[in-house]
Structures are given as C-alpha cells and as structure tokens.
Amino acid sequence: MLKGKTIILGVTGSIAAYKIVDLASSLKKKGADIHVIMTKNALNFITPITFETITGNKCIVDTFDRNFEFEVGHISLAKKADFFLVAPASANVIGKIASGICDDMLTTTLFAFTKTKLIAPAMNTNMYLNPILQDNLEKLKKYGYKIIEPACGNLACGDTGIGKLPPVELLEDNILKYIAYNHDFENKKILITAGPTKEAIDPVRYITNHSSGKMGYAIANKAFLRGANVTIISGDVNVKAYDGINIINVISAKDMYNEVINNYKNYDYIIMSAAVADYTPLNYSSNKIKKSDDDLKIELKRTDDILSYVGKNLNDGQKLIGFSMETENLIENSKAKLIKKNANMICANSINNKNEGFKSDTNKITLIKKDDVISLPFDTKENLANLILDEIIKL
Numbered sequence: 001m002l003k004g005k006t007i008i009l010g011v012t013g014s015i016a017a018y019k020i021v022d023l024a025s026s027l028k029k030k031g032a033d034i035h036v037i038m039t040k041n042a043l044n045f046i047t048p049i050t051f052e053t054i055t056g057n058k059c060i061v062d063t064f065d066r067n068f069e070f071e072v073g074h075i076s077l078a079k080k081a082d083f084f085l086v087a088p089a090s091a092n093v094i095g096k097i098a099s100g101i102c103d104d105m106l107t108t109t110l111f112a113f114t115k116t117k118l119i120a121p122a123m124n125t126n127m128y129l130n131p132i133l134q135d136n137l138e139k140l141k142k143y144g145y146k147i148i149e150p151a152c153g154n155l156a157c158g159d160t161g162i163g164k165l166p167p168v169e170l171l172e173d174n175i176l177k178y179i180a181y182n183h184d185f186e187n188k189k190i191l192i193t194a195g196p197t198k199e200a201i202d203p204v205r206y207i208t209n210h211s212s213g214k215m216g217y218a219i220a221n222k223a224f225l226r227g228a229n230v231t232i233i234s235g236d237v238n239v240k241a242y243d244g245i246n247i248i249n250v251i252s253a254k255d256m257y258n259e260v261i262n263n264y265k266n267y268d269y270i271i272m273s274a275a276v277a278d279y280t281p282l283n284y285s286s287n288k289i290k291k292s293d294d295d296l297k298i299e300l301k302r303t304d305d306i307l308s309y310v311g312k313n314l315n316d317g318q319k320l321i322g323f324s325m326e327t328e329n330l331i332e333n334s335k336a337k338l339i340k341k342n343a344n345m346i347c348a349n350s351i352n353n354k355n356e357g358f359k360s361d362t363n364k365i366t367l368i369k370k371d372d373v374i375s376l377p378f379d380t381k382e383n384l385a386n387l388i389l390d391e392i393i394k395l
C-alpha cells in the first residue's frame with residue numbers, strides 16, 4: 001500500500017516517543033521507506049538503535065553528522081520524502097517550527113520540506129492549553145501544516161485531560177489518507193446511514209436486528225480517506241469511525257428518518273446501508289409490561305420508508321445508493337428495489353452463506369445499476385468499501 005513512498009518521522013523529547021516504534025514498524029510492513037529524525041532530547045526517552053533496527057535506515061539526530069552519506073542530509077531527505085510526521089511533537093519543537101528556528105536536524109529538515117507536514121502535539125494538559133502553544137498551532141495551520149488534535153485521558157504526569165498522543169492507528173490513518181489514497185472524493189459530501197435501529201416496546205425491551213454497522217462504517221472510513229466530507233447517521237454500533245467523520249447517533253427508525261430528512265439535501269451522495277426496522281410497535285408501554293402466564297401479542301405498524309422518500313425528492317445531481325439483504329431471488333428483488341425506490345445503485349447482500357452479511361468482517365456484494373450488474377469478489381468489508389466507492393464515483 002505504501003510501496004515507493006518515503007516517510008519521515010520526527011520524534012521529540014516526549015514520554016510518548018516509544019509509541020512511534022509501533023508506527024514505524026506498521027508503516028514499514030506496508031512497504032514505506034521510513035526515516036526517523038530524533039531531537040537530542042528524544043534520546044532521553046528512546047534509543048536510535050530501536051528505530052534503526054525497525055526501519056533499516058540510519059536514525060538521524062545530528063545535523064553535522066558526516067558518517068553516513070556525503071549529500072547535504074537534511075536537503076536530500078526533504079526532497080526525497082513524500083510525507084513528514086512530527087509525533088510526538090513537544091511544545092518546544094512546535095514553538096521552534098512556528099518561529100522558523102532550525103537549530104537541529106528535525107527542525108531544519110522540516111523547514112526544507114515542501115510536501116504534506118503533519119504535527120501531532122503530545123504534552124501535559126496545561127502545556128497544551130497554554131495560549132502560546134495554541135497561537136503557535138494556529139500559526140502552523142496558517143502555513144499549511146496539518147495538526148492532529150491530541151486525545152483526552154490519563155497522562156503520564158498523573159493528570160487527566162487533553163494532551164495524549166492519539167493512538168498509533170489514528171496517526172497511521174492520517175498518513176494513509178494523505179499519501180496512499182487517491183483523493184477522488186475531494187470536496188464531495190457523503191451521508192451514510194449505518195447499523196441497526198431499535199424499536200422500543202416498553203422501557204426495557206426493544207425489537208432490533210443483527211446489523212453491526214461494519215459495512216457502512218467501512219465505506220464511511222474509506223470515503224474519508226479518499227477525501228470526502230462524511231457524515232454517518234448511526235444506530236447503536238461497536239465500530240469506530242475515523243476522527244474527522246461527523247456522527248449523528250440515533251436509536252429508532254423514526255429518529256433515523258427524521259435525521260435523514262433534515263440532512264440529506266446537503267449531500268452529493270446518500271448511501272443507505274443501515275438496517276432500518278420495517279415495523280415498530282403500534283403502542284409503546286411507558287411502564288414495563290408485566291410478565292404473565294399468557295402469551296403476549298405485540299401489534300406492529302409500518303415505519304416510514306426512508307429510501308423511498310429520498311428517492312422521490314432528490315435534487316439534480318444527488319446520487320442515492322441503497323442496500324438490500326435478501327435470502328432468496330437476490331438479484332431480481334434488488335433490481336425491483338432499484339426501480340421502485342429511484343436509486344442509482346443497490347448494493348445487494350446475500351446472507352445465505354457463512355462469513356457474509358451481518359456482523360461478519362467479510363462480505364459478498366453484487367452491485368445493481370440501471371444498466372449493469374457487477375458481481376464483486378468475496379472480500380473483507382474494508383476492501384469491498386473501496387470497490388463500492390469506485391463504482392459510486394462513476395455514477
């Protein structure tokens with residue numbers, strides 16, 4: 001995925017420096033050529049030998065070290081690399097970068113670097129909230145640096161608050177976003193519904209389905225990496241969207257309907273992957289229904305059909321993508337759904353086989369368009385999300 005890409009990781013004197021070993025290792029496994037530059041103070045937290053062993057490249061600390069190559073190191077590396085991440089970025093280094101100070105190899109190489117620069121501040125909460133640091137970050141943003149907001153949590157100093165280095169996976173996602181993906185959805189707005197709805201019977205019980213939200217979230221995450229501005233209207237799920245994706249949480253089919261209707265006009269693509277209940281209890285009991293020896297009958301009424309509503313009210317240029325899940329006549333039923341709901345494409349799921357459909361990490365999907373049927377290979381939901389987006393962009 002990162003074959004042929006060169007990434008510089010700038011590591012500063014922060015307790016979180018050790019976490020960059022995992023990042024370097026993961027990026028290297030994805031094929032990238034990794035060069036680590038450490039500040040002298042970072043040497044107090046981690047040794048260059050660790051990075052050198054992981055990356056196979058000399059870990060650079062000293063600008064005037066002449067023992068490894070004859071080129072002017074900071075310039076040649078700055079020209080060669082595709083991406084520069086400073087993580088963890090200390091308050092001190094952020095101040096130096098914002099002031100144009102180049103007094104070590106890290107700040108000098110970064111100053112000579114013209115492509116995407118990402119800064120991941122990590123420090124004590126009071127340091128992070130210090131207005132001088134905040135001003136410095138604003139200044140860096142003004143000059144085109146991307147900043148990853150630190151996470152909240154228990155800090156190494158014993159305080160609790162904002163300032164933690166975000167998880168390595170998030171740092172990696174951001175790198176992938178900028179260099180591994182085509183930004184073919186740049187400036188496009190995508191609304192995705194995902195997960196199950198819950199229809200309350202009484203304060204304790206509800207009717208739901210097996211949807212995990214994994215397919216919808218995979219599409220949302222990949223669309224985000226491909227440059228889209230993404231909102232998920234989400235049922236109750238246990239999957240994670242990348243930071244930067246807007247999430248509107250809902251419980252019932254009615255909530256989902258209201259949020260979609262209030263929002264869909266603002267989006268270029270509306271992708272309806274949620275498993276919305278078709279029926280909801282006719283009457284909600286505000287007290288818990290008492291158990292008795294008799295059977296219980298619950299009368300159900302139809303919920304509003306969200307896909308139909310949006311299909312009938314699309315603006316010019318808006319594209320509507322629906323999902324179908326069938327146990328029989330998958331293609332015929334999905335084709336009928338495409339026409340009836342005025343959708344541009346239906347992603348048809350079968351749930352007849354193991355490892356497909358609900359909850360599974362893998363899936364088998366057939367894409368139904370007005371003039372085409374495309375059978376995608378059995379694959380992970382992550383990979384299928386990209387294949388689905390490849391077809392969506394063509395609509």
Ligand SMILES: Cc1cc2nc3c(=O)[nH]c(=O)nc-3n(C[C@H](O)[C@H](O)[C@H](O)COP(=O)(O)O)c2cc1C
Pocket residue numbers: 011012013014015016039040041042088089090091092093122123124127
């Ligand atoms: C145990 C310890 C942990 C530290 N952690 C951080 C940190 O997370 N973030 C930070 O900005 N400074 C931290 N510092 C302070 C920096 O190491 C100090 O400001 C240093 O001058 C930064 O140098 P550099 O920016 O050249 O790497 C820590 C210091 C110590 C002793």
